[in-house]
Amino acid sequence: MSALAVVAAALQVVCVLAGAPLVVGGMRQVRARLEGRAGGGFGQPWRDLRKQMRKQQITPLGTTVVFALAPAVLAGSTLLIAAIVPLIALGSPLESAADLFGVVGLLFLGTVALTLAGLDTGTAFGGMGSSREITIAALVEPTILLAVFALSVPGESANLAAIVSATAHNPGQLVSPGSLLAFVALAIVIIAETGRLPVDNPSTHLELTMIHEAMILEYAGPKLAMVEWASGMRLTVLLALVANLFMPWGIAGADPSLLAILLGLAAISLKVALLAGFLAAGEVFIAKLRLFRVPELLAGSFLLALLAVTASYFLGTPTS
């Protein structure tokens, strides 16, 4: 492990921190333009965050430490994911911890922290949001684990760097049925997990239709800024992770040079921008699903993940 690998890992965290609001802003801008509006511009989420950060800290009546700590847990777990997954370079110093199952666990740590915060407020909306979020999370988790399992079959490892480098060395396996099915399953799951359309509408203002927003209804000022920032980072990290799992080109190797790191940064920025653009453009054409139709969508993605596992076992190309 070289010093530059450490630099690359640190750069990943900084770029996710700085880039997440831009990704969210970009998605809103794409959507606004496609709907014929002017939009607030790419920098609007950053301006919102600055405004929120300067506001007064407010503690809702009757909330406890669970409520106060949840934004920090969410942001911390997301930053940890950003530090360990291979986004810019493969040889991160925390690489041995970058197990896909571990990443899924960290993801759910943040979800559960917010869910408990929603319950902690004691309001009907908080409980409603938490209940819905945990229902979706409970349905999403088996799908993620199965899709991950399907992806780890060709590389014979659940370590992210191993999967990415196996795919980079053998791009042919990307068009295998197992890989394609796992991609679709993971895409649906990530849409559900980050609360995008058609599972949840991130821009809704009606409490009864909210999922994610209902849980964080009581947050204001700096804490709200932290939750929104963390949600943006989650979206960014997951998009980047999918980009690298299925399009591993441009990522710097285990012992990178400075040029390779810069190239890796440019590649991942481009990939995330492309995926976010597609996601935002797709959202223009769909409406939110009814809450009790969502399980059907998730059951479909679970089925795809199951087929992906089966396909990668029986149709997998021998990799030795």
Next chain:
Amino acid sequence: MVAPLWACGADALSPRMQYTATSFAEPLQRVFDDILRPDTDVEVTHFAESQYLVEKVTYRTLMADPVEQRFYTPVVHAVTTWAQWVRGAHTGSVHLYLAYGAAGLLIVLLVAR
């Protein structure tokens, strides 16, 4: 600064408006309706004047654990029946135990012959 909770403009939230464990799990229970088979009764009492005016709504839901009912209970029942039968074989009579020993020895001798 401490501020009151958001109650959609209507103040005086009470603990009765909170989410309970049952309501928290309701969406997931609804997803797995076919397996869990909850027994739900909703009784709506109308006013005598019009059936569009509701006087009282009674909601009662009962959920039996299907794993307990269809798996544990039969297994436990079978084990208990067998245990009762075995119990009848050792009632504390020394004569009976001596007879078992003699019969066992006889069987071993016959098999080993």
